[in-house]
Amino acid sequence: DTGVSQDPRHKITKRGQNVTFRCDPISEHNRLYWYRQTLGQGPEFLTYFQNEAQLEKSRLLSDRFSAERPKGSFSTLEIQRTEQGDSAMYLCASTFLPRSGVYGYTFGSGTRLTVV
Amino acid sequence: AQSVTQLDSQVPVFEEAPVELRCNYSSSVSVYLFWYVQYPNQGLQLLLKYLSGSTLVKGINGFEAEFNKSQTSFHLRKPSVHISDTAEYFCAVRTYGGATNKLIFGTGTLLAVQP
Numbered sequence: 001d002t003g004v005s006q007d008p009r010h011k012i013t014k015r016g017q018n019v020t021f022r023c024d025p026i027s028e029h030n031r032l033y034w035y036r037q038t039l040g041q042g043p044e045f046l047t048y049f050q051n052e053a054q055l056e057k058s059r060l061l062s063d064r065f066s067a068e069r070p071k072g073s074f075s076t077l078e079i080q081r082t083e084q085g086d087s088a089m090y091l092c093a094s095t096f097l098p099r100s101g102v103y104g105y106t107f108g109s110g111t112r113l114t115v116v
Numbered sequence: 117a118q119s120v121t122q123l124d125s126q127v128p129v130f131e132e133a134p135v136e137l138r139c140n141y142s143s144s145v146s147v148y149l150f151w152y153v154q155y156p157n158q159g160l161q162l163l164l165k166y167l168s169g170s171t172l173v174k175g176i177n178g179f180e181a182e183f184n185k186s187q188t189s190f191h192l193r194k195p196s197v198h199i200s201d202t203a204e205y206f207c208a209v210r211t212y213g214g215a216t217n218k219l220i221f222g223t224g225t226l227l228a229v230q231p
Contacts, residue, residue: 004159033218042120042206042221043160056218091159097217104150105219107160 004108006092012114013082020078021111025094032075033105034067035091036060043091049075050097082115089113118143118209122222130230131199137192137225139207146212149190150219151181154204163205166190177201202229 005024013019025032030051035043046065047057051072061067064082069075079086089110123138141147148167152160164175171183181192190207204226208219 006159031217040125040223042122042208042223043219045218045220048218093160093219095217104162104165106162107152109159110157112157 004092004094004106006090006108006111008111009109010112010114012116015084015115016081018078018080019082019113020076021090021113023075023077023092023094023108024073025075025092026096026106027073029094029096029106030072031095031097032069033093033095034075034077035093037089037091037110038087046077079113082113084115087113087115118147118211118220120207120209120220120222122207122225124225125223126226126228128228128230129197132196134195135193135197135201135227137205137207137227139190139192139222141188141190141207141209143188143209143211147209148212149181149183150208150210151175151179151190151192152206152208152221153177154206154224156203160206163192197227197229199229199231201227203227 007022033048034046037043047067049069064080067077089112091110092108093105095105119142121140129135150165151163164173166173166183174180179194204224206224207222210219
């Protein structure tokens with residue numbers, strides 16, 4: 001297993017369009033997190049999954065955002081009716097509970113979204 | 117709620133000089149602490165983590181950090197930096213035993229190594 005994969009690496013879209021990102025975690029990891037990182041800031045938590053269940057969503061995650069993790073494997077993050085303020089790097093991370101402290105969190109390379 | 121403060125947004129340093137990147141955290145419960153490095157247009161790579169035990173933690177690429185509970189700090193150090201260490205460094209905290217186990221990040225410190 002080569003780590004956490006995210007696709008696409010870059011996405012340029014026009015304001016108002018819908019976009020979808022994909023994250024493939026490390027196969028044995030049961031926890032999957034989505035973060036958003038804007039320029040000059042640290043990553044901010046958006047949501048997380050325990051297997052296929054979405055257990056927490058940040059207030060940053062407006063109604064235009066939806067995330068899924070069918071079958072507890074890969075996850076998708078969709079943004080509807082994109083706005084310029086959605087421009088950011090979207091990072092995915094995975095870990096294995098209950099040993100997340102020991103195993104740590106593995107991040108993907110991110111998807112950079114630019115809304116024009 | 118937990119929070120992380122990275123006091124320096126940018127740290128310029130000459131090659132082969134020592135460096136310290138500062139991190140302070142706030143939490144009412146026990147925490148795990150992490151340092152991540154991010155190279156341009158890349159994801160985050162784990163440098164080191166503190167879970168328990170010895171307060172001096174050694175990580176990859178010659179970095180080390182010291183956990184100081186009384187000062188709620190987890191400063192990152194390297195005795196001699198290289199040009200290749202130029203990157204953004206993030207300190208992160210998560211609660212021990214919490215339900216979410218999410219990482220809370222600081223705003224980052226850009227380490228700029230000059231020749």
